[in-house]
Amino acid sequence: MLKLLRVYLEELIQISSYGVKYMRMAFATCVQLGLSCIEEIYRIGGKLDLLITLKDEKAKNKSGRIYLDDFSNKHNIPLLKINNINDREVINALKKYQIDWLFIIGWSQIAKSELLKTPNLGCIGMHPTLLPIGRGRAAVPWAILKGLDETGVTMFKLDEGVDTGPIIGQVKIPIEPKETATTLYKKVNDAHITLISKYWNDITENKVEMISQDEALATYWPGRRPEDGEIKDEMTISEAERMVRAVTKPYPGAFYRTTNGIIRIWTAEISDYVKNECADITIKLKDGYLIPTEYEFFEGEINE
Known part of the structure; x- marks a missing residue:
């Protein structure tokens, strides 16, 4: 009471x-x-x-x-x-x-x-x-x-x-x-x-x-996982550039697999030809090139 x-x-x-x-x-x-x-x-x-x-x-x-x-x-x-x-x-x-x-x-x-x-x-x-x-x-x-x-x-x-x-x-x-x-x-x-x-x-x-x-x-x-951000060779440059923009920070970032490791890409440019021969990295895609401008390189595999 x-x-x-x-x-x-x-x-x-x-x-x-x-x-x-x-x-x-x-x-x-x-x-x-x-x-x-x-x-x-x-x-x-x-x-x-x-x-x-x-x-x-x-x-x-x-x-x-x-x-x-x-x-x-x-x-x-x-x-x-x-x-x-x-x-x-x-x-x-x-x-x-x-x-x-x-x-x-x-x-x-x-x-x-x-x-x-x-x-x-x-x-x-x-x-x-x-x-x-x-x-x-x-x-x-x-x-x-x-x-x-x-x-x-x-x-x-x-x-x-x-x-x-x-x-x-x-x-x-x-x-x-x-x-x-x-x-x-x-x-x-x-x-x-x-x-x-x-x-x-x-x-x-x-x-x-x-x-x-x-x-x-x-x-x-649907939900997305970090591994869904992979850039693949068969992509167009438009698809790849959009992927980079869509999953950059605060998300896990887009990435590209090479023979030596993985490139984590935060920003990138696109071109239908290699316009900058001094670029550190160029990624050949279906109809042109993705040129990472802010990225990290990891040797071997990393946890996605």
Whole structure:
């Protein structure tokens, strides 16, 4: 009885302080896109009641991997380090802190039904395409590989499907002719910040409106592995140059196998003839040459 009374009094204090019941928010991320959102929440005067991230030893080579210890300590936010988003300790923590909304941003593990239903109002994610186009994985590389002239970021409520939940908002991103993964990732990061800033108050005041996705427009993009970035002799110079741009930093990079080892290529030029005889390396392809301008050479095999 005393516990219930204390909870009731806390809620009265929250209502009198904010005009509405204070929403308790949690955020799960292990990548820069998520940290940028967290930083924006605090820049605009928001607050988080729980941070969730991977244990330090997990996913060390994940693109954009970050750690939340410093932010947690600076703002005195409880930090839970886990192996999997569906672990029992996550469910228990969400209940302990009476979380209303859980943001899950830049997290590769699929949230299961119990996790999705544990926060009082649900879970919110972001996907770096204009959903329902490009459901799935590797959204930044695929947007370049497919030669799109536009992509974007979608904020949506998570459900049990893969990127299928109702849409809260979107930001469109133009793709330049020579766009690289590095520059597009920066645009995607900025779009995440824009969406957080635009919809934070609606979410915390329980005024957010959602629109169902049009299944007739849905497309799915498969995951990519580092070995999918291999440059092969039968490629055209256009295909190879696009591959280099699509998987450069923060991704693992394109590579070419030689008799002596592997060339990891971060930037490159193309030519239908060897225009620079002083170039350190030229790679003969189907219709011309790929000329690496920023690269690393590894003798023998390397772990992809």
